[in-house]
Amino acid sequence: MPNEMTADLHTHTNCSDGTDTPQQLLAKAKVAGLTTLGLTDHDTAAGWDEAALNVPAGMRILPGAEFSTKHPAPDGTLVSVHLLGYLFDRNNAEIVAEWERMSSERSNRGTRIVENLIDADYPITLDRVREIAGRTNIGRPHIARALVEAGSVDSVGEAFDGLLNDEGAHYVALQSLSLENGIRMIDAAGGVPIIAHPRARAASSLLTEEVLESLTKHGLKGIEVRHPDHDDAARTELTGIAIDLGLIQTGSSDYHGENKVLQLGQERTPDDVVEQIVALGCTAPFTKQ
Missing domain, CATH: 1.10.150.650 (DNA polymerase; domain 1)
Structure with a gap:
């Protein structure tokens, strides 16, 4: 049925900053009643192969990644924006070079x-x-x-x-690619670019409807509307923006295992939206062989 929600499209393993192996993550997703899982470690596809070999019966995996990008604020300050990419060609030369x-x-x-x-x-x-x-x-x-x-x-x-805050005395910034280039890169690699948690942290005030509209010209396909860091007002606002701009709306837990107090599947994406993403990507989801 189109309104069922059995997909969590934003999760992490110990291939980046989660604590579960890909196999452990998939086993937990099965127990949580998920039928689709997005595997989105930071700037890597290192967990894809292990995930492909361990897909539980009745599940499918959307291979993806969370790209580190930055976008200028009106005062010129570069603000961190996380960008999810799904079902792209992981051997794309530009992506390989960026990840290295x-x-x-x-x-x-x-x-x-x-x-x-x-x-x-x-x-x-x-x-x-x-x-x-x-x-x-x-x-x-x-x-x-x-x-x-x-x-x-x-x-x-x-x-x-406190100690590890972006504004803290001990923090060291990452030199990330631009958000526009990240979107274009994923799109050119046959993938589906979707901005992660656009109302969380510093990106909240930056990603206005006008900015998001400008990013659609570079290939932006969606925004993460339902996320643990989004309150009801943010979800309502983002839903309206997505409808206005014709963007896909996703929901995800941003699960990191023991590194964050988040439950796998606590936020989900409607199954019919998953089908839209699958139709747009160049890589097939992983299923049990």
Whole structure:
């Protein structure tokens, strides 16, 4: 039925800043009653192959990624905007080159944040943060967990609100590609670009209807309307904007395992909207062989 909602299209594994392996994530998605899952680790498709081999019966996986981008505010300040891309060609030369650059950038950034905290006498070590990060580059959730472990903060959320905040003294910014180029790049690779949580954090005041309309000219296909960081007013506003601009409306948990207090499937996308995304992408969803 068109109004059923059994899809969560924004999740993370330990291939970026989540704590579940792709296989563990899919098993949890099955238990949560999901029939479609978007696998969207940050700037990587490293979890795609493991996910493709472990799709539970009756489920399908939309392979994707969350791209790190920035867009200028009216005063010229570059603001971080997260961009979801689905069902694109992961071997696209431009995407491969961007991800290689971002991997190096993220690794250096994570190390510098840890060093800044150590210099400020916080009792963490680079070796321990690397252990926590495991198979991926050091990210802020890994640093936050080290700070919790060391007793410097009580929770990962507290670390993000304070020591690891974008405006904090220890923060180091990522050098990201422009939002316009990110949208164009995903579109050119046969994918479906959708802006993640447009009313969360610094991007909230930046992504006006006028800005979103300008981005449709570069290939923007949708916006994430239902997200844990969006209150009722934001959802109502974004629904109106999406209708005005003819954009796809998605809903997602932004699940990160133990790194965030979010439940898999707590926000969902209608099944008929998933079909629209599948029809637009060049890569087929993963299903059980």
